[in-house]
Amino acid sequence: MTPVMRAEGNILLPVFAAASRSALLLPPLALLVLFFLTPLLYLFFVSFHAPSQSDLFGEGLTLGNYLRVIGDSFFLTIIERTMLTGALVALICLAIGYPAAFAIARMPPRHRLVALLLLLFPLMVSNVIRAYGWVAILGRRGVINSTLRNFGVIDLPLDLMFSTATVAVGLLTILLPYMIISLANSIAAIDPHYEEAAQSLRASPVRTFFHVTLPLSAPGMTSGLMIVFLLTLSAYVTVSLLGGPRTKMLVSLVFDSVVAFAWPRAAAFAFILLALALGVALIVPAVLRPGRVRGLG
Amino acid sequence: MTPPSAEFDVRLDRVSKTFGAVTAVRETTLDIPRGTFLSILGPSGCGKTTTLRMIAGFERPTTGNVYIRGARVTEVPPYKRDFSMVFQNFALFPHLDVAHNVGFGLRMRGLPRADIDREVAGVLDLVKLSGLADRFPRQLSGGQQQRVALARAIVMSPAVMLLDEPLGALDKNLREEMQIELRQLQQKLGITAVFVTHDQDEALALSDRIAVMRDGRIEQIGAPRDVYERPANEFVAGFFGVSNVMNGEVVHVDPDGIDIKIGEAGTVRLSFAAEPGRRIRVAVRPEKIRIARSNASLPLKARLTDVVYRGASTSFFLELGGQTLVAIRQNEGGREEGLKAGDAVVCGWDPNAAIKLADG
Ligand SMILES: Nc1ncnc2c1ncn2[C@@H]1O[C@H](COP(=O)(O)OP(=O)(O)OP(=O)(O)O)[C@@H](O)[C@H]1O
Numbered sequence: 328m329t330p331v332m333r334a335e336g337n338i339l340l341p342v343f344a345a346a347s348r349s350a351l352l353l354p355p356l357a358l359l360v361l362f363f364l365t366p367l368l369y370l371f372f373v374s375f376h377a378p379s380q381s382d383l384f385g386e387g388l389t390l391g392n393y394l395r396v397i398g399d400s401f402f403l404t405i406i407e408r409t410m411l412t413g414a415l416v417a418l419i420c421l422a423i424g425y426p427a428a429f430a431i432a433r434m435p436p437r438h439r440l441v442a443l444l445l446l447l448f449p450l451m452v453s454n455v456i457r458a459y460g461w462v463a464i465l466g467r468r469g470v471i472n473s474t475l476r477n478f479g480v481i482d483l484p485l486d487l488m489f490s491t492a493t494v495a496v497g498l499l500t501i502l503l504p505y506m507i508i509s510l511a512n513s514i515a516a517i518d519p520h521y522e523e524a525a526q527s528l529r530a531s532p533v534r535t536f537f538h539v540t541l542p543l544s545a546p547g548m549t550s551g552l553m554i555v556f557l558l559t560l561s562a563y564v565t566v567s568l569l570g571g572p573r574t575k576m577l578v579s580l581v582f583d584s585v586v587a588f589a590w591p592r593a594a595a596f597a598f599i600l601l602a603l604a605l606g607v608a609l610i611v612p613a614v615l616r617p618g619r620v621r622g623l624g
Numbered sequence: 625m626t627p628p629s630a631e632f633d634v635r636l637d638r639v640s641k642t643f644g645a646v647t648a649v650r651e652t653t654l655d656i657p658r659g660t661f662l663s664i665l666g667p668s669g670c671g672k673t674t675t676l677r678m679i680a681g682f683e684r685p686t687t688g689n690v691y692i693r694g695a696r697v698t699e700v701p702p703y704k705r706d707f708s709m710v711f712q713n714f715a716l717f718p719h720l721d722v723a724h725n726v727g728f729g730l731r732m733r734g735l736p737r738a739d740i741d742r743e744v745a746g747v748l749d750l751v752k753l754s755g756l757a758d759r760f761p762r763q764l765s766g767g768q769q770q771r772v773a774l775a776r777a778i779v780m781s782p783a784v785m786l787l788d789e790p791l792g793a794l795d796k797n798l799r800e801e802m803q804i805e806l807r808q809l810q811q812k813l814g815i816t817a818v819f820v821t822h823d824q825d826e827a828l829a830l831s832d833r834i835a836v837m838r839d840g841r842i843e844q845i846g847a848p849r850d851v852y853e854r855p856a857n858e859f860v861a862g863f864f865g866v867s868n869v870m871n872g873e874v875v876h877v878d879p880d881g882i883d884i885k886i887g888e889a890g891t892v893r894l895s896f897a898a899e900p901g902r903r904i905r906v907a908v909r910p911e912k913i914r915i916a917r918s919n920a921s922l923p924l925k926a927r928l929t930d931v932v933y934r935g936a937s938t939s940f941f942l943e944l945g946g947q948t949l950v951a952i953r954q955n956e957g958g959r960e961e962g963l964k965a966g967d968a969v970v971c972g973w974d975p976n977a978a979i980k981l982a983d984g
């Protein structure tokens with residue numbers, strides 16, 4: 328090897344290093360473009376067409392699929408229900424998840440790990456099985472109704488299924504661990520010196536919590552709320568099994584349209600869902616400002 | 625037991641603290657008079673932080689009692705104690721701007737808004753941060769963050785201000801600047817301060833009193849001049865940079881002092897008292913040792929083992945009577961005698977310069 332070549336090699340070394348690092352990103356990037364971004368763009372294109380009996384979509388461009396949704400109170404009610412259920416589930420998860428997360432975060436590290444692993448346990452059971460579990464509890468011949476009837480409290484079975492509340496309860500139990508894990512990690516990451524500083528400045532433990540710990544856990548609250556909210560938007564099994572035909576959500580509309588081979592309408596619903604998800608992903612951090620805890624205003 | 629007096633802002637009464645098998649602080653008694661700047665100085669792990677945290681109430685003593693302004697606070701939680709604290713990493717609340725950080729304690733005290741604003745403005749002025757009230761900690765330099773932390777502690781007018789190596793995070797120049805500012809502020813406001821450091825220069829420069837700790841115990845407490853010039857033992861002497869400790873035998877005693885014999889090197893005069901025939905240990909600061917190629921007034925014969933040029937000074941390593949010493953001489957340009965390793969030299973020191981350590 329000549330000295331000249333060696334010198335060139337040295338100059339190019341950082342470039343190669345950077346290039347080879349980016350190369351690591353290439354396979355997933357290629358997969359993403361090929362199997363996600365391209366179909367998504369195609370779907371977007373499809374959503375601006377009229378339905379067709381024989382083909383995927385009909386001739387000519389139209390805004391009809393979107394306009395129909397905006398003009399139809401049936402669809403608007405479902406969109407509203409979807410958003411309210413998502414918000415409700417996310418906020419209830421936050422409220423009941425926070426104390427648990429706080430307790431876990433304050434455990435010695437080894438216990439904390441065990442607690443987090445236990446939280447992951449229910450996630451190993453399929454959502455279908457868990458939804459049927461709720462049916463077995465809440466259904467007309469479920470545990471609650473048969474118990475109440477055996478004790479003579481009621482004559483006719485209570486209608487506990489297929490309501491927004493049923494869906495919310497089902498989603499809540501599935502999504503709570505995500506919230507707790509995300510909060511616990513965030514709370515555990517708070518430097519204990521902040522809490523000591525607050526106490527050295529006359530803040531009682533309760534005020535220390537509300538003035539320091541709670542705001543400093545904003546990153547965990549943000550990610551927890553976003554994960555839970557977004558997962559409620561895309562949860563199908565739980566919604567269809569516990570909501571039934573009466574309590575539909577946006578995903579149900581997508582599914583129904585696909586089943587009816589109304590591909591362009593299904594695509595339009597999918598993009599409305601995506602737009603709402605993006606909206607949530609923008610609003611939650613804007614309200615909680617997790618950047619604050621790093622002093623970014 | 626003497627009743628605790630309000631003249632002392634802080635009193636530790638035979639306080640000790642153990643963590644499992646580790647004893648961090650042993651039976652320590654310490655009184656800190658009002659307005660005193662006390663430094664706790666010692667090597668890593670000697671219990672400085674633990675001592676401070678017991679005053680704050682973040683640690684409960686295993687035995688003994690803590691008093692603040694005469695009131696026993698041993699079981700009182702931190703937020704009900706009259707102190708404030710400057711943390712090593714400053715612990716400024718990242719989600720609050722400078723004004724809200726500084727005003728936090730006053731808000732917790734329930735002061736009216738207008739009073740808080742006035743006090744905060746006043747103290748920010750004092751630490752020269754007036755223009756930065758609405759910045760967030762991340763937007764401040766290290767020195768500015770340090771000033772905010774100080775302001776946040778000062779504004780509480782506490783009985784005692786606790787500082788745990790607050791300058792440790794700053795670079796050398798800024799550190800020296802902040803030392804001076806800290807000292808001036810403390811004197812101006814007359815706040816009692818307990819300052820933890822492992823830097824002896826910092827302790828000497830800042831303190832009214834220095835407590836030197838080792839292994840959970842206070843080895844010596846006194847004014848900077850006392851601990852520096854009359855270290856109570858070899859550890860304290862060593863901590864203040866006296867590396868020269870010699871064994872000698874007392875060969876002559878008279879009312880003015882003693883002569884000791886240091887091995888084969890010779891006999892040297894010291895101005896303190898000791899019994900004839902005893903073996904004693906003495907220490908001499910490197911800058912007090914004079915050396916020359918030949919000089920009738922320097923009584924000890926030695927051999928140079930190494931000469932190290934250090935810019936402002938030169939270090940001479942000596943071997944005499946089987947013991948090793950180091951002498952430091954300020955360089956004055958051209959006055960060097962060209963001494964080099966291997967040379968035979970004579971050395972000695974002023975009889976007052978030697979420090980008597982424990983009898984050997
Ligand atoms: N919470 C704790 N649990 C167990 N051991 C502890 C705890 N805090 C301190 N120790 C031990 O107590 C001893 C004194 O610790 P301390 O933090 O007071 O030392 P320090 O003088 O402040 O040291 P440094 O200069 O390194 O900060 C050390 O041996 C330390 O390991």
Ligand SMILES: [Mg+2]
Pocket residue numbers: 672673674
């Ligand atoms: Mg310490």
